[in-house]
Amino acid sequence: MKKHSFTQQLVIMAFLIALEIILTRFLSINLQIVRIGFGFLPVAMAAVMYGPIWAGVGYAVGDVLGMLIFPTGPYFPGFTLTAFTVGIIYGLFFYKKKMTVPRTIAAAVTVEVTCTLLMNTYWLSILYGNAFIGLLPTRITEACILCAVQVPVILAVWKTVMTRVPAVRQQTAPVSLQHGLMK
Secondary structure (H helix, E strand, O other): OOOOOHHHHHHHHHHHHHHHHHHHHOOOEEOOOOEEOOOHHHHHHHHHHHOHHHHHHHHHHHHHHHHHHOOOOOOOHHHHHHHHHHHHHHHHHHOOOOEOHHHHHHHHHHHHHHHHHHHHHHHHHHHHOOOHHHHHHHHHHHHHHHHHHHHHHHHHHHHHOHHHOHHHHHHOOOEOOOOOOOO
16 A cells, blocks of 8 residues: 655645535534534545544644634634544544444544544633533534534545545545445
8 A cells, every 4th residue: 555755745735625614614504612624624625644643733724814814713622622522533543444434433422522622612611711510502503513514525525535536545545435325
């Protein structure tokens, strides 16, 4: 298996960071305490290709750059920590592993419970002075919606786009959609 050179890896990560900023800042529904969008996708793909550290650092860099270039509110470092954690979690579930439905569901649920429900809700309660428990009903709804979106989108993009790029295909494990969906 041929590995990417360090320069190629940096260029691909820069592209994925730029894509994450665009998807998060322009193609998301942003309310004060809820954001629903597709910014998770480039992070998941970075995790599949390069592992937890690269994905975590990439998402954290994307969060800081997105805030600096297109601020939507005050900067709070807790959200950058959450972004790093999301990349780490995706990397632990996806790096050098087959892309399966159960693995993708487990990754999405872990990200949403750990990062959206616990971490981000805590940061929002600190930032806006709202009670943690008072924010949970809205945050639970957001987490459920995002889980339902993340699983099919990650699998579809991986299967239809990422496996067709020769340099990426050489770098990662094959796709295996189990449980009678598609092989």
